Amino acid sequence: MSIHGLEGKNVLIAGGAKNLGGLMARDLARHGAKAVVIHYHDASARSAAEQTLRAIEAAGAKGVALQGELTSARGMEQLFAEARAAVGRPDIAINTVGKVLKKPIVETTEAEFDEMSAVNAKTAFFFLKEAGRHLNDNGKVCTLVTSLLGAYTPFYATYAGMKAPVEHFTRAASKEFGERGISVTAVGPGPMDTPFFYPAEGEDAVTYHKTAAALSRFSKTGLTDIEDIVPFIRFLVTEGWWMTGQTILVNGGYTTK
Template identity: 35%
Template sequence: MYPQNLTGKTAVVTGSSRGIGRAIAARLAANGAAVTINYRSEAGAAEELVAQIVASGGSAQAVQGDIARIDDIQRLFDKAEIAFGPIDIVVANASIAILKPLIDCTEDDFDTLFGANARGTFFTLKEAAKRLRDGGRIVAVTTGGTRMFLGETSLYLGSKGAVEQFVRSLSRELGSRGITVNAVLPGFTNTDMLPERDRARAAGMSPFARVGETDDIADVVAFLASEQARWVTGQNIGAGGGVM
């Protein structure tokens, strides 16, 4: 069904027990990759996804870890290598959101959000750069909000904007090894992060008159993880249904 054959490949997807990360992990597994599913607190959801993948003939494991903690990131990669061997694909998806006017943001808000989204993703990318096999794929999931003017999002978009610059620089550093590094910027997507009150307005902003589904984003990531995307690197790729 999916042309991107990942048989024999191994993947790590952070923040993949629910939402976009869950769809990405499921898609990579459906395409043949052995997937390590990372979660911070939702063990039941992560194990449920593992069971679904295994029941469909795939390979997967769930590993708890908070990407705001560098030792957890390292342990995640250790467990992925122990279970499935050298790593080919890393999707840095885990993040948190704090949405409030800039004037109301506290020092703790800043430290929490940048600690997870910017610092955590930075060290996930560092670990990926150290451990990926030559010819590997790195994909970071940020947000189409960095291309829009949205109130009450300064901390969230600032932390995601930093990741987009990490990707551009890292792509230059890893090109000699045939490793591609890209970011995917989802638009309004049907997850629990999209408030119900905003869904109709968000759908009206797209020429397709709907919000995105998690599979819409997973398809883009699966392409970037494949051999077909070998000539795409250093890109921040919008996947927003024409919204941004």
């Protein structure tokens, strides 16, 4: 068994019930993962989690679904403890949790700021902390950020701004965990064709985003399709282990750094 393959490996995906996380869970199960633990936030995602579980099990992997609120250190500790109790130490941990807010700075409330900080930055930090505590040696960690980290744009101060710290969290964690063979990366997709994207954007903005990438005309939606992100993450958490401490923007030429 290769230490950098998927065979015999346990996977934990935060936000793994649907959209990109759900597709990632299905994909890693199909490619040989032994067990895939998917986290979902609340009861509204339970049906999607159950569908993803069935697909994981149909692919021959063990599937486990865990519900939890991850914006507290205690919630993250509980997720990793429950995952470990269910399948053993994880080998691969992927965090897809995030929240978009498109709003001018002068209209943003303190409550909105605090929520965006908790969901996008705090959750990412404590996910990395618990991954560092629980992952097997030679493990892999990947966090989803945003291609807006390479943009010069208004209105996304609390979204891109709260994803920005994850770049340094990733660098620091890669240094701290590297002596155990653990690689740590972040992936920043462009605007994705998921329900996560549309509520934050007006019709004009959607039209712009669908034409903004250099390769937009070759995408089925003009946006970043989740099917195009999954192979990059799969690579980073398997044979791509030598890349660590990096934030990679995968967006068809939407933004660069």
